[in-house]
Amino acid sequence: MASDPDPDHLANLRNLRSVVEDNLRLQHYWTDLTMLDTVADVQGGNIDGGSDAPLLRPMIHGRPPEQLYDPEHAASNSSTGKAPKPTPELEYVFPVHIDELFSLRKWAAVFDSLPKPHEGAERRKRIVVAVVSGDSTVVYYIMHDGIVKPRQN
């Protein structure tokens, strides 16, 4: 899948992405949406020399209206109570169709291909998986590379 040259399948994946893009923009009010096809599409995402290396699959880079749950900063954020809210961080959204089958190896490859924000930086440890189904429902999951502190309910 990593070197999927099939243009038909790429078109299908772009269709899938456009559904998620509409959903994020119009239903959930995300902003600063960028469509990512190659690593170079990320702002300043020029890594390892391979400037236009293709991403594993088309993805979306965008800003949610509110900061998504972040286990590392959850404690410090809530302690400052009334301080003005910081700008929400940009997130990587990974569209999949509900009928697709994924293995652990594929997910690992997805994380490995994530672009780094700038040279020498660590890549993001999490993505937002957008599961598209035929009745237009998009179900979102946060997927994290590795163990995270569980969220309190």
Add this chain to the structure above:
Amino acid sequence: MADSTPQGDAAVAAAAVVSHPAASSKPKRPNYAVIHADPVPVALYHSPPLIPHNPLSLLHHLYLYLFPPVSSHQTAYTGVFSPVTMSVEIRDPQAVLDLWQKGFWGKGSLSRSEPTWLNRELRRLGDTEVGATSEEITRQRRDQRKEMKKERARKEREELQKVKAAEAKGKTSNGSTSNGKPVVADAKVVVDLEEEINGLKDLVGGSLKSSAQTGLPTPPLSAADDVETQDTEPAAATSLPDDATPSPAKQSQATGTTATPSQPTTAVEAPAAKETITPKKITLENREHLQLTFQEAFFLAYALGVLSIRSGPDESPLSLPTILRLFLRYSSFPPLPESSISLSNLNPDNRFLINYVAYHHFRSLGWVVKSGVKFSVDYLLYKRGPVFSHAEFAVLVIPSYSRWEGRTEACREWDWLHSITRVNSQVKKTVVLAYVDVPTAEDVKGWEKEADGLKGVFAKYKIREVALRRWIPGRNRD
């Protein structure tokens, strides 16, 4: 206190909405029984029983035949097949309204179920002429819960700090012994906390203002929060066990107590009045469509005959075999190759056919069938529709290949079934396994040469249902 923060402002607006229907105790609900009176978008009429030896009866039937009171079974609606969303889209506002009201077909592509995006967007932009949508009501509830959780986190943190401070104190006063007796310090803190909680109990009944001085976490003192978090606030502030579940009686009690200070009530009225002063009208292009799944679209086109499907807004309607071919192809992701779909050599083991058979089965029995993707099942069954009650049943469609020679049934693990039943029992739904017995390609061969052959194909599928419920020996003895 909190009024200056954006949060506080949002809460004030929410409170204004909440406080409005306070006079009539409950917000007015539209009369759904009238709006959704028709279960299908087909006009039906009764004709009296035919009595052959009675000339009057014959005349009546002749009259009904020649001048039917309603022209039934016309293709009234037009949908467009979309390979992008892999569905059929309806954009004509009248058709969208009709299909939603008469049988709850489809889903608003940018809404939870009923297409309300335009209304939500208008309200967001400040239009005053449209009413609240169900999405907004849900959001209000979620905001309340979020507030409650924030309060709880703060309280826990302060407790922790107290414990730490007490431990530090113990350490400085009698250095080595503190290691041996940390219990004493803890017990003291617990007593302190209990006292403060008791103190707060009284404060809930009295003035809220002074509670801020006790140092115990209390909800922000803005007027909005008093009203908005009325049911969660006592639980958050004091974590009294009996306050954990909000009951109607408690709610009214809370309203009574929080409404006593004069300052909050005036603050609530002010924004409400401001809201009604400036009427505003906004025009906006609707970016939302009603999205029909292939099953819904095929039921409307084939079983009811009220939907024509085109491949583009300006194209001519597609024939039923073409529609079937498209749906078969796009039933999986990525779509099957064009060459693999053959109607004369129909493969009955196709995801669309299997799902459609199950859909048709339950729709024909009068259920409103919706997608169950959020509950990890295939379908949800509503008795009359989603506006009347929650779905009672969650259906898993499982293909069964008993007629296929040499094909072993795909097995699933118990934990798969267990997790699905657990999820659904949480939301009080009964899981139904719908086994669809798939005919072989041999069984359906030659269907296209017969009149109404598709009916014959569907008749060869058999459905068996098994309802599941977890049984806990200690609790349910029946």
